[in-house]
Amino acid sequence: MLSLLVLVSACAPVEEQPLRVGTFLWPGSEPLFLARDLGYLDDGSIRLVEYSSLGEVDRDFRNGRIDAVSVTLDMALQLQQQGFEPRIVLVMDYSHGADALLARPEVRRLEELRGRRVAVEARSVSTYLLGQALAKAGLSPSDIEIRPLPSDQHEHAYASGQVDAVVTFEPFVSRLRARGAHELFDSSHLPGELVDLLVVREDVLEESPERVRHMLQAWFQALRHLAEHPADAVTRMSPRLDTSPEELASMLELLRHPTLEENHALLHPPSSPLLGPAHRLQGFMLERGLLEEPVRPERLLDVRSLEVLEEVR
Incomplete structure (x- = not known):
């Protein structure tokens, strides 16, 4: 059996x-x-x-x-x-604009990121976009205060005043824009x-x-x-x-x-x-x-x- x-x-x-x-x-x-x-x-x-x-x-x-x-x-x-x-x-x-670096209204230009707190997801393509944006403004990562944060925490970090700028992607870009953030740089500047x-x-x-x-x-x-x-x-x-x-x-x-x-x-x-x-x-x-x-x-x-x-x- x-x-x-x-x-x-x-x-x-x-x-x-x-x-x-x-x-x-x-x-x-x-x-x-x-x-x-x-x-x-x-x-x-x-x-x-x-x-x-x-x-x-x-x-x-x-x-x-x-x-x-x-x-x-x-x-x-x-x-x-x-x-x-x-x-x-x-x-x-x-992505032709769906990834972006956004900042508070008082940060009007990329050059004004110097000394600011910037949220970005660590070890992600957002660090590349941030690097290209900083280079365009003649800045380096050492000129800003990078705050490594997962993408699902970006909106809260901005709303609670923890950061001055955020590098993120849709749908978070639209959510941050609705909270008053404006774009300083996006992926349309990096075609392909x-x-x-x-x-x-x-x-x-x-x-x-x-x-x-x-x-x-x-x-x-x-x-x-x-x-x-x-x-x-x-x-x-x-x-x-x-x-x-x-x-x-x-x-x-x-x-x-x-x-x-x-x-x-x-x-x-x-x-x-x-x-x-x-x-x-x-x-x-x-x-x-x-x-x-x-x-x-x-x-x-x-x-x-x-x-x-x-x-x-």
Whole structure:
């Protein structure tokens, strides 16, 4: 009887766990949730895991609690250096104004940041935007007082008077603007530099390529819905961001989601347009101690899943 039970147990199918995808509050990644809402994304195959800050989602990817993650380019470079074998399977968006440095009304120019308290999420692409803004004003990080704070604490820090300026991203930019803050510098001054990516562990990509393809297919279906039915799309997406459909529509105007064809070019070394920004960002990170040694950004790029999508499109 015991041997029969063992035989039955051995023959029973093992239930596959869904691919766990970490996200943070950012309008650029909302098409993933739109895809789920529209039924394009199978919750049994792909599980979206929501985090309140970039630091949290980065931590859980490193700890193996999630299999894929929506991250910025700098975080992908850090993951590569630390041996986590990340693979970029999708360029989700470019920020053209959705990331910004905002300050109190009395701080009228970048030069007036000298000696001021500036909140920024540590080890994030916001430090790059801050560095470029300071350089434009002839300032260095030592000329300001940097307050490392997670993005979900930026609004409170500003409202409570703890900081004079904040480097953050939507929807927090709009919330700070509503509290009287004004922009001194934003990502529109850095065209093509601030990019958000979908990164998958190499072992997960090898073991579950069909799930990755399913997620990418759902992404592009959601983008098509956004383009063809924008009012319906922003109405569906805005509640999670705690904003109105009109406000979300304005935020999305500050982003650009590359098409399938553009993604194919972006993820195809050695001619990828992504490599120039990656090397410039790497130089900045090495200079600031955010990377210990140079990495090979071209090894991050993995176009295989997109190539299959093109075949079945």
